[in-house]
Amino acid sequence: MELATFSDKIQQTIDSGKEKMYFDLVGTANMRCWLNVYMPGSGTAGLHYHNSDETFTVIEGRGEIVRRDGSRVAIEKGSVVLIPAKFYYDIKNTGDTVMALLGNRAEAFGGPTTFLDPVLNEKRKARKPLSGTSDV
Numbered sequence: 001m002e003l004a005t006f007s008d009k010i011q012q013t014i015d016s017g018k019e020k021m022y023f024d025l026v027g028t029a030n031m032r033c034w035l036n037v038y039m040p041g042s043g044t045a046g047l048h049y050h051n052s053d054e055t056f057t058v059i060e061g062r063g064e065i066v067r068r069d070g071s072r073v074a075i076e077k078g079s080v081v082l083i084p085a086k087f088y089y090d091i092k093n094t095g096d097t098v099m100a101l102l103g104n105r106a107e108a109f110g111g112p113t114t115f116l117d118p119v120l121n122e123k124r125k126a127r128k129p130l131s132g133t134s135d136v
């Protein structure tokens with residue numbers, strides 16, 4: 001069993017001055033749980049998908065899930081979102097405070113991210129992000 005808290009990670013992001021941070025919390029070979037923290041105006045690096053279904057629970061703040069067709073779904077503290085495997089999406093913090101998302105996906109850490117923009121796929125291949133500096 002593993003245990004993780006996230007209030008200190010939210011504060012760490014605020015104190016860092018970075019626009020976003022990513023934290024691996026707990027995981028196994030078949031499951032992982034992480035925390036994404038976005039400052040106002042920031043979000044994931046662009047439309048992308050993963051090979052497994054995933055969920056996000058909004059812990060703090062509000063924002064939007066942007067779909068490939070450009071439509072948007074509002075999310076706020078307490079929202080739970082299921083993103084199907086290979087569904088292109090982007091996440092944006094549209095609020096004026098920090099937004100924190102608790103994520104879960106049925107794969108080990110380090111699973112692939114596929115961006116709609118091929119340039120972003122090439123950039124991702126060129127470097128391996130470190131915890132706290134994810135590009136998604």
